Amino acid sequence: xxxxxxxxxxxxxxxxxxxxxxxxxxxxxxxxxxxxxxxxxxxxxxxxxxxxxxxxxxxxxxxxxxxxxxxxxxxxxxxxxxxxxxxxxxxxxxxxxxxxxxxxxxxxxxxxxxxxxxxxxxxxxxxxxxxxxxxxxxxxxxxxxxxxxxxxxxxxxxxxxxxxxxxxx
Numbered sequence: 001x002x003x004x005x006x007x008x009x010x011x012x013x014x015x016x017x018x019x020x021x022x023x024x025x026x027x028x029x030x031x032x033x034x035x036x037x038x039x040x041x042x043x044x045x046x047x048x049x050x051x052x053x054x055x056x057x058x059x060x061x062x063x064x065x066x067x068x069x070x071x072x073x074x075x076x077x078x079x080x081x082x083x084x085x086x087x088x089x090x091x092x093x094x095x096x097x098x099x100x101x102x103x104x105x106x107x108x109x110x111x112x113x114x115x116x117x118x119x120x121x122x123x124x125x126x127x128x129x130x131x132x133x134x135x136x137x138x139x140x141x142x143x144x145x146x147x148x149x150x151x152x153x154x155x156x157x158x159x160x161x162x163x164x165x166x167x168x169x
Contacts, residue, residue: 003162004072006121012067016060031066037081037154038062041149051168057133058146061126065157068122077163086139087152087159119158122145126154142168 031039036049042062045055069076088169094113098106130147137143 001117002121003074004068004119004122004157008071009064009121009125010066011071012064016067019063027063028059031062034097035066035076035079037079038050038066038086038153040081040083041153043150045142045145046143049140050145051140051142054137054146057129058149060154061129062126063151064125065122065153069157074162076157077160079160081154083160084152087155088148091148091151091155117158119154122154122158126150 016024016027028039039062041057042055044128045058046052050058098109101109114123130150134143
């Protein structure tokens with residue numbers, strides 16, 4: 001069962017879309033304090049040769065994802081660098097596995113991945129945004145880093161175990 005409903009995600013998309021630059025900076029500051037490793041994974045893209053415009057795209061995905069986490073009203077644990085790296089490796093392995101399959105098996109594998117993903121709405125949103133982004137940009141080798149970082153971000157959010165809050169909350 002997803003921890004973020006489609007409603008949470010729609011609220012987040014709407015709120016972030018309506019934010020001015022100062023409000024987005026304030027939300028980024030919240031991310032810095034609550035989930036610094038997620039923000040760090042976005043900012044690290046510049047060191048991989050990703051342009052600022054493409055980092056801005058990835059940052060917007062993070063802003064929406066974090067706002068959806070807030071909308072869920074759940075207590076999210078700190079996502080560690082180790083978890084981020086694990087999700088990068090997981091995504092890379094999934095892509096590598098999929099590329100080695102024939103088209104029918106690749107399609108079945110992708111459907112299974114989506115079907116078993118704990119945050120389907122977030123996955124659909126990010127995959128849709130990535131698809132639209134890829135159609136708009138001039139392709140570069142560094143785009144693979146943006147796509148991997150985007151998938152690692154949402155998979156960290158989707159697969160991180162939530163800790164029960166004492167006192168029945």
